[in-house]
Amino acid sequence: MKFNFKETFSNMLGAAKNAAAGEWKQTKKMLDQFFEINKKHLELIAGQYIKGEIDKVKFEYRLNELKENFELQALALNVVAKVAAQNAANAAIEVFEKAVKVAVGIGI
Numbered sequence: 001m002k003f004n005f006k007e008t009f010s011n012m013l014g015a016a017k018n019a020a021a022g023e024w025k026q027t028k029k030m031l032d033q034f035f036e037i038n039k040k041h042l043e044l045i046a047g048q049y050i051k052g053e054i055d056k057v058k059f060e061y062r063l064n065e066l067k068e069n070f071e072l073q074a075l076a077l078n079v080v081a082k083v084a085a086q087n088a089a090n091a092a093i094e095v096f097e098k099a100v101k102v103a104v105g106i107g108i
Contacts, residue, residue, distance in 0.1 A: 003103035008096060015095045016088035023084030027077060034073045041066055 045066070049059040 003100065008099040011099070012092040012095045015091035019087040019091035020084045023080060023087060027080045027084065030073075030077060030080060034070075034077075038066065038070065038073075041069075 041062075045054070045059060045062045048054045049056075054062070
């Protein structure tokens with residue numbers, strides 16, 4: 001059987017996209033949640049500092065805490081992104097492997 005690389009590559013891209021689509025929904029949901037949570041905290045400490053309810057030291061301390069939270073949230077997103085990338089790569093390679101095996105007459 002003839003091997004059509006162009007078609008196989010197109011199928012690989014489609015499989016990768018489909019595999020990553022579900023992960024993107026989860027990533028976007030997490031991102032939205034992180035921003036909403038951080039928005040409230042940022043608004044709170046800004047208001048407190050502007051109104052003089054907290055001093056510069058307390059403001060910088062809370063800002064540093066938020067920075068650490070942002071970093072932890074970014075790590076969580078990295079994990080989700082890595083899963084999405086692995087799923088996409090696995091799906092693409094699976095399509096390629098099947099197409100090549102069919103082309104050489106090995107049934108799967």
